[in-house]
Amino acid sequence: MSPTETTTAAFREAASNKQTEKPFPMDGTGLIAIDPWLEPYAEDLRQRYAQYQKWVKDIEEYENGYDKFTRGFEIYGLNVQPNGDIVYREWAPNVKDASLIGEFNGWDRTKHPMTRNAFGVWEVTVHALPNGAPAIPHDNIFYQISMTTPEGERIDRLPAWIKRVTQDLTVSPTYDAIFWNPPEKYQWKNTQPKKPESLRVYEAHVGISAIDGRVAQYDEFTANILPRIKDLGYNTIQLMAVMEHAYYASFGYQVTNFFAASSRYGPPEGLKRLIDTAHGMGLYVLLDIVHSHACKNVLDGLNMFDGTDHCYFHEGGKGRHDLWDSRLFNYGHWEVLRFLLSNLRFWIEEYRFDGFRFDGVTSMLYVHHGIGTGFSGGYHEYFGSTVDNEAVVYLMMANDMLHKLYPNIITVAEDVSGMPGLCRPVSEGGVGFDYRLAMAIPDMWIKLLKEKKDDDWDMANICWILINRRHMEKNISYAESHDQALVGDKTLAFWLMDAEMYTNMSTLSPLTPTVDRGLITHGLGGEGYLNFEGNEFGHPEWLDFPRAGNNNSYHYARRQWNIVDDHLLRYKYLNEFDKAMQNLEEEWGWLSSHQAYISLKHESDKVGTEWAGEYRVVLNTDNKRFNGFGRIDESVTYFTSPEPWNNRKNSLMVYIPCRVALLLAHN
Structure with missing residues (x-):
């Protein structure tokens, strides 16, 4: 048998014998009990688990545990005290001096100098006004941290922990820091809904959600899109491009400000209303979190923050992603871990997200970042010198912290490699995710549609790819996510129907064999299901953000809801089927049941x-x-x-x- 088949058999035996209920060795090798093929890599598992344990022990000893350590946003950045004072702290270990400047003090570097502690953390208190009001007014007040490098260079940066930035492209492409301290705090109306047993994810991007070519707003999404999602029967929303990013066309993957909700779509309260309303509808909301890399912007990002290339990132080539043209975090540094783990806590505490889809996990797991690597399935690919153990341990800590502090959290890994144990508990030696995306499935459909006629489709091979996943590790299946919808190739709807999207989608025209086609995904592909916004009705065109190559047009950076609402077009029928499928799954729960056993793949048999x-x-x-x-x-x-x-x-x-x-x- 192949490793996959043998592993499958071992998993089934473990499940039938209830081996998983027995205590696992507490040295990271618990995974071997359910996957004997991992035995040759026991020492690798022990070593990374030992690294994880040391981090947890040190955090407990020096920071009083996860809870305090991951609340860095209450210590760093600008935080208003009960008496109206504002305390500002920033980690910048490689500068000689620092001061807080802004409109509130006339950009005078001498008025609010900062003092440094032994760990390279700078601090200043901006005392309240005589009436007790903060000296920095709410909104529209720009500020920066001004520093001097050992070489004498004066550098001005946006605070790393900034919670609000805005961008005026008519003046400059860089962001301005805003002190966001509204006198009336948002009042939450709804509590977190019940955690879904079967995950049905609606992947969405607020900005593209308008019919016309412009950037839609949080409140518009709340009013116009949330009711559609609820009506369709999805129970989870995955929001893309929320963390503030420099370039709209990057789909949110060039993050500049990790604690700031994108101002393109409106104020922070708009995002809070969106999530609050979704909770009232019984919908979970996941954030697409980008901890795999960061924008290389200097003036409004983390790059060269204290004048060096190794403040938050690895120095030199190790700290640069050649394909993405971005910076790579140093996951082995104390303050970087505080920053990233606190970032996860912040989005839960401040905005009440219910979980995360971690972007670019494959890039994090390996020193080669998955570039030029096919991942044949051999176990040697998942261990040894090709693995970035510091990044693996960071993900273990992130999942461990999140699941301990928030038992109903959901975490999803975007990983194409298939690393064993990625979706098993950290206590077993796993990385701790709840789900991974079944990224081979959309690749299969694209390949079939490109290369084979319908009559040549191999049902046995299709079923094999749909079910070929690690047992006891949950997958989210999908036919098309945002990746497949982006310009550069045809969408699945285009591959299926091509020119007939324009000639035969009217209910007044004949139903042709080309239009009457479909794909199998929901029933077999995983323990969860994902759909990208608009695919539920076969959105007719790809997604393309405004950029130089299209004359900065918003024409394709939108969703054409008008065609699914038009009773004279066939798009409504696919939408109706998607609705029936999602709501039927809610009733029967096949996604959360045991993986299906296919007795035969034969078109004419019993x-x-x-x-x-x-x-x-x-x-x-x-x-x-x-x-x-x-x-x-x-x-x-x-x-x-x-x-x-x-x-x-x-x-x-x-x-x-x-x-x-x-x-x-x-x-």
Whole structure:
């Protein structure tokens, strides 16, 4: 057997013998109990677990544990005291002097000099006005930290822990720091909803959510898009590009200000209203968190913060991502860990996010960042000198901290490598994520649509790729995320229908075999499901942000809700099917059930089943409600016979026309 097949068998045996209920060795090798193929790498597991334990022990000893250590946002940056004083702290270990400057003190470097402690942390107190009001007024007051390097160079930077920045492109492409201290704090109305058992994720970008070509606002998303998401039956929203980023077209992946919600979409209270309203609808909200790299901007980012290239990042080539043209964090430094772990806490405490989708995890896990690496599945690829153990340990700590402090948190890893244990508890030696994205599935669909005719699709191979994942590690399946929707290739809807998107999507035109096509993903691909905004109705065009290459046009940086709302177009039928599918999963919960066993992949054979009795149709793609041909009589009851079939005790015969999928339920 192959390693994958043997691992699968071991996982099943572990589950059947309830080995997972036994105490695991507390040295990081617990994973071996459920995956014997990891035995040769026991020492690697021990070493990284020992690093993790040392960090936790040191944080407990010197910082009184996770809770205090990860509340850096209450210590660093500008924080208003009960008496109205403002205390500003910043870590800048390589400068000779520092001062706080801004409109409030006429940008005078002599008025608020800062003092340094032994750890390179600078501090100053801006005393309150005589009436007790903060000396720095709320909003529209620009400020910076001004520093002198050992070489005598004067550098001005935006505070690293800044919570609000704005950008006026008519003046400069760089951001300005804003002191955000509204006199009336946001009053939350709703509590966190119940954690979803089956994760159905609606991946969304606030800015592209308007019909017309412009940047949509938080409040518009709340009013116009949240009701659509709820009606469709999704239970989780994943928000992209919220952390402030310099370049809109980067899809949020060139983060400049890690504690600031993007001002493009409105004030912070708009994001809070969005999340609060989503909670009132029973929806979880995940943040797309970018801790894999940072924008290389100097004036409004973290790069060269204290005049050196190694303040928050590795120095030299190790600190640069050649493909992304960005900076790479030094995950082995105390203050960098404080910054990143506190960043996670901040988005939960300040905005009440329910979890995170960690971007670029593959880049973090390996010193080669996944560049030019195919990941064949050999276990040697996941250990040894190619692995960045400091980054792995950081992710272990992040997941450990989040799950201990917030038991209902959800964390998702964007990882293409398939590292064993990524989605197993840290106590076993795993990295601690709840889910990983099943990134091979969209690649499979694109490859099939590009290279093969429908008649040449291999059902057995399709099913294999859908179910080929590590058992006891949860996956989120998807056919198309934001990555596949971006300009540069055709979207799946275009690959399926091509020119007929423009000629045969009217309900007045004939339904052609080209338009009458579909993909399998939801039922087999994972323990969660993800859809990118607009794909639920087959959005007709790719996503392209304004940039020099398109004359800075917003034409494709939008979602055309008008076409799904138009009763004369067929997009509404796909939307209706997506709605039926999501709501049916809510009723039956197949995503959160044990992984399906496929007895046979054969177009003309019987269906085997363990459960004798009657079956009825609960979802039928041929239903006219979904623009099908109505060839299936859904009132028919299907009865099993006691004839065993493909290792199942019973079997039944079902009429299924070509290009039709049926979902049957046992009465």
